[in-house]
Amino acid sequence: MTNDFSVLPVVPPDEGEVPDGVRTAVAGAATISRGVWLDLFGHVDFARSPEAWLHRMTHRVSYDRPLLVAVAGARADLVGLKVDDVLGYAYYDVPTADNLHTLDALELGVRPSARRRGVGSALVAAVKADAAARGRTHVMGWMDAPIAGTDETGALRSRTDPITARPTAGSAFALAHGFAVAQIERYSVLTVPAVLADAEVAPGYRLEAWIGPTPPHHRAGLASLWTAFGNDQPLGDVALGEEAWDADRIAATEAASAAVCERCTAVAIHEASGEVVGASQLFRDLDKDEAATQGVTQVLRTHRGHRLGLALKRHNLRVAKAGWPALERIHTWNAGENDHMWRINEALGYQTRAAEICWQWIAPSETTD
Structure with a gap:
């Protein structure tokens, strides 16, 4: 005071x-x-x-x-x-x-x-x-900044990302308070096309999608994917680890946010086993008809190589547009080192708008030998 x-x-x-x-x-x-x-x-x-x-x-x-x-x-x-x-x-x-x-x-x-x-x-x-x-011991926050040129003097860089960011007043503030760049993501926006391409899914798989709560019979499969995402996502130096999801946590999380946020979820199902092997989610605040954000897209490692990520996003976009007819734009972020996801986003029409820096503070006792 x-x-x-x-x-x-x-x-x-x-x-x-x-x-x-x-x-x-x-x-x-x-x-x-x-x-x-x-x-x-x-x-x-x-x-x-x-x-x-x-x-x-x-x-x-x-x-x-x-x-x-x-x-x-x-x-x-x-x-x-x-x-x-x-x-x-x-x-x-x-x-x-x-x-x-x-x-x-x-x-x-x-x-x-x-x-x-x-x-x-x-x-x-x-x-x-x-x-x-x-x-x-760790505090993290995200901050937007213009993307810097490849050889730009003074550009902010992380240890793992190819994307660099231009210094701003916000970055100077973060550095002055002991925060360091842990990762730089690409922030992109999709202007939703009037005509959407059909999703083509590989033989042996089928797609399902819905707006609202996850059906009970898909909760365990979705939980397995979100747990796997914690291990698979590129994190640079961000000190985050696995999140343990189960069917109850899926249901409780969705119920807690239902009054202010709606989600659109697409899943890929392996037809021979019936297993949910991929999923993608979009979120829309209930007081914003025109905008949504892209959440996690995850495909189990054993089922990659079939272009399921692109199929999931395309299918989810069609279902979201049908259910949210006023939808005009979707915001997304992906790790700078995640070239595969950026190629998917680029194919969908996303355009890069800025860098998104993860600033991380580590308590002094954790940074000394």
């Missing part, structure tokens, strides 16, 4: 009436977040409504989702708070089932009029303190 501002946790109750101060703090954070996304991309496809923030914070499966806010003045609580009193926020995931050494998906935003006053630094310090209190 300073005389200028205070950093406070925002803790909505899991049940019952949400206090006015909590609602106001969340609304203030959502307002700042919306402005950040608008400045970065010229759209608000990634901005969440205050209601969606509250839902995510109170409907948790495998993650807690803390929110910290920097508020004007010396305050001990959120009583009487006004939206304009919120100067900045930090929002992040605390895994509770896997990767228990991490705080992940850190999102940080500061109101433009409050920048260069130490607000961002105070929020980062509070996140690191929370990590220490929870026994977490």
Whole structure:
């Protein structure tokens, strides 16, 4: 706490009436977040409504989702708070089932009029303190930046990725607070074509797709794929490991987000065995008809080489467009070293828009011999 501002946790109750101060703090954070996304991309496809923030914070499966806010003045609580009193926020995931050494998906935003006053630094310090209190040694967050030229002086690089990023004010802030580049992904966007190509699936396989919850008879197969993805995905130096999924976790995760998010899932089934051997998911926030994001696409190693990844994405796109007729664009990210997935995305018509940097902070005790 300073005389200028205070950093406070925002803790909505899991049940019952949400206090006015909590609602106001969340609304203030959502307002700042919306402005950040608008400045970065010229759209608000990634901005969440205050209601969606509250839902995510109170409907948790495998993650807690803390929110910290920097508020004007010396305050001990959120009583009487006004939206304009919120100067900045930090929002992040605390895994509770896997990767228990991490705080992940850190999102940080500061109101433009409050920048260069130490607000961002105070929020980062509070996140690191929370990590220490929870026994977490790694903090990760993602940040967009322009893609740099191959030989551009001062370009940001990771150890494993061919993509480089141009330094920004955000990257300077991350470096100043002890974060390092752990991976650089390619951020791309698909403008959904008016006419979609048919998905051609290899002999011996069939495709199924649906919008909404996973049918019970496919939950175990999907869980096996998501567990395998944790081992297969290119991670560079990002300190994440396997996530253990089962049918119950699939059902609980989908139920927790159903009020704010809808998913479209395609699966590839090996006809001889009946096994689900591949899957791809798209997600759409219920308050955004025009935009969706591409989630995981995974094919079991023993069934690769049959162009199932491309078939899954094409089929899922057709089903999504039929069910979400206002859909205009899909956002996706893939590791810079994942050339195979980029070739699939390129074949579908995705165009690269930016680099997405994973910034990772490691507690000093973990980086010394």
